[in-house]
Amino acid sequence: MTQTKKVVGASFIIEDQDFHSIVTPDELTDEQRMIAETTAEFVERDVLPVDEQLEKLDYDLTVKLMRKSGELGLLGADVPEAFGGLGLDKVSSTLISEHLSRAASFALSIGAHVGIGTLPIVYFGNTEQKNKYLPALSTGELIAAYCLTEPSSGSDALGAKATAKLSEDGQHYILNGTKQFITNAGFADVFIVYAKVDGQHFSTFIVERTYEGVSVGPEEKKMGIKGSSTRPLILEDVKVPVENLLWEVGKGHLIAFNILNIGRFKLAVGCLGASKEAIELSAKYANTRTQFGKPISSFPLIGKKLAEMNTRTYVLESIIYRTAGLMDAGLSDIDHNSPEAGVQSAKAIAEYAIECSINKVFGSEVLDFVSDEGVQIHGGYGFIQEYKVERIYRDSRINRIFEGTNEINRLLIPGTLVKRAIKGELPLLQKAQGLQAELLQLVPGQIFEGTLEEETHLVSMAKKIFLMAGGTAVQKLNTKLEQEQEVLSALADVMIQIYAMESALLRTKKLIAKQGEDKSAAAIAMAQVFIHEAFAEIEALAKETLSAIETGDTLRTQLSVLKKLTRRSSVNTVALKRQIAARVIPAERYLC
Incomplete structure (x- = not known):
């Protein structure tokens, strides 16, 4: 199932991709399925029975379970074998993160450790640092x-x-400052700390808890994720050996931004697992809760909610595994025994920084929607802590803030795209300029008869809409574009919807090719529902964007062109959602 062809990051916005080249979760290898089962069994057997105790911030229990997960190899998936890890592909490590998500706050403790806590050393540590820290981080002997x-x-x-x-003798860096909202701070042994050398050069340091001058403040009283430790880290004249400088002085921003890329991706994976659990809880409750003499799952509006929850989760799953496949392809020709392997790996992942931000924004907002609807299905009981959907709802809220707020990511998505285009890494501007000739050749009133033919056309039109609106924005606003945050946010939302639409479309086409249309009926219905509803949103966003930057006759002309690009037939989404619900309700779980 491994994707072998490298794809240029963000090229999805200007190029169509064949479904054969993408990775989907419907074609896992036996080894990958075993990894997923091992993770799920660990959560079911070891974590869930003590879930209530973990939620009360039992540090000793959390560390004990983290070390047990380390024995199973769950902490070393992204650590090279040469340094005590498993060196798994990104699809496999994604499966681990997804199945750990049912462990709620405990999953966050592990996620912070294996992701943003360990990866800076994996990617940017020298051989001595890797040998010193990575084997112990892989087993859980040390927590990051x-x-x-x-x-x-x-x-x-x-x-x-x-x-x-x-220091005067050149043996140490003396660190001072306070870091806030640090996950795992209550029991971590190793801290990846960012500080400015001489107050100017942003740099990264490996700081051990035992160093004199290191202390932590009190636990924050949080809305959710109550079982994860969140405390400030206080540094008072801490002597950090010079050999614990990570990479080079002044390179801290490169480490931070590269690590945030993978952190954003892993956050979306956690949102996927939680969304699946919320669907399961909600469907089971809807089947057992009776009102007016029958289960509430028989009411069409409850079915509609479950169908929409399942559909958005299907799309999220599609973009996550597509992105994992992109990263695996980008990492495929790196010599992981080379001293430069870490930096090369980080660069390969940075190629998909836009896709990682899209995963983060889309994933966090899907989980917010799914958990909110889950509470609504539970009614008053959804507001009671005895029902886990209440905790999923509270825990979900932090995801739109973690790893760069969704607002920041929405500015980064088109901003990074324009920068890449200016550098010549992506022929975005050339495509936008050539669009006018294409518009003259558009055939109005096309008839689509084959399965997903119209949806394929809509994805293609969506890309043209982005090129038109985005090209107009760049041409009209030029250097002032970065100040027009509303325009950037709207363009980001168009890009997010396009990546999501195309990912669901390609995955569904691959399913059809593998098992036929009859067995793919639910997937086809979900792809149709999402693509048509997302396309309507794209049309509204494009109108908003054009109206913000053009006026008078020019605006009327642009809106006329947009109307030409947005012609489509009406789809009975009510019937399609009933079809989806009819599968999810009796199964009482997420289905594709």
Whole structure:
């Protein structure tokens, strides 16, 4: 199932991709299925029975279970074999993260450790640092935490005030400052800390808990994720050996931004697992809860909710495994025994920084929708802590803030795209300029008869709409574009919807090719529902964008062109959603 062809990051916005080349979760290898089963069994057997105790912030139990997961290899998936890990592909490590998500706050403790806590050393550590820390991090002997946020700097990471000064004897960096909202701070042994050398050069350090001057503040009282430790880290004249500088002085921003890419992706994976659990809880409850003499699952509006929850989760799953496949292909020709393997790996993942941000935004908002509808299906009981859907709802809210707020990511998505185009890494501007000739050749009133033919056409038209609206924005606003955050956000939402639409479309086509239309009926229905509803949203976003940057006759002309691009037939989404619900309700779980 491995994708072998490398794809240029963000090229989905200007090029169509064949379904044969994408990775989907419907074609896992036996080894990958075994990894998923091992993870699920660990959660079911070892974590869920003590879930209530974990939610009360039992540090000793959390560390004990993390070490047990390390024995199973669940902490070393992304660590090279040469340094005590398993060196698994990204699809396999994605499966681990997805199945751990049922462990709620405990999953966050593991996620912070294996992701943003360990990967800086995997990608940017030298051989000595890797040998010293990675084997112990892979087993859980050492627990890691990531320390970027400060009381006065969140999304503006480079505004950090923590300082590092080289000692007179040149043997240590003296660190001072406070880091805030640090996951795992209550029990972590190793902290990845960002500070400015001489107050100017943003750099990264490996700081051990036992160093003199290291302390932590009290636990934060949080809305959700109550079972994860969140405390400030306080650094007072901490002597960090010079050999614990990660990579080079002044390269901290590159480490931070590259690690955030994978962190955003892994966050979306967690949202996928939680969404699946919320569907299962909600469908089971709807089948057992009776009102007016029959189960509420028999009411069409409850079925509609479950259908929409399942559909969005199907699309999220499609983009996640497509992105994991992209990263695996990008990493495929790296010599992982090379001293430069880590930096090369980080660069390969950075190629898909836009896709990672899309995963983060889409995933966090899908889970918010799914968990909210889950509470609604439960009615008053959804507001009671005895029912897990209440916790899923509370825990979900942090995901739109973690790893860069969704607003920041929405600015990054088109902003990064334009920068890549200016550097010549993507022929975006050339495609936008050539669009006018294409518009003259569009055939109005096309008739579509084959399965998903119209949906394929709509994805193609959506890309043209983005090129028209985005090209107009760049041409009209030029250097002022970055100041027009509403326009950037709208363009980001168009890109997000296009990536989601195409991912669902390609996955569904692959399913049809593999098992036929009859067995793919639910997937076809979900792809149709999502693509038509997303296309309507894209049309509205394009109108909003054009109206924000054009006026008068020029605007009327642009809207006329948009109307030409958005012609489509009406689809009976009510019937399609009933069809989807008819499968989900008796199965009482997420289905594709």
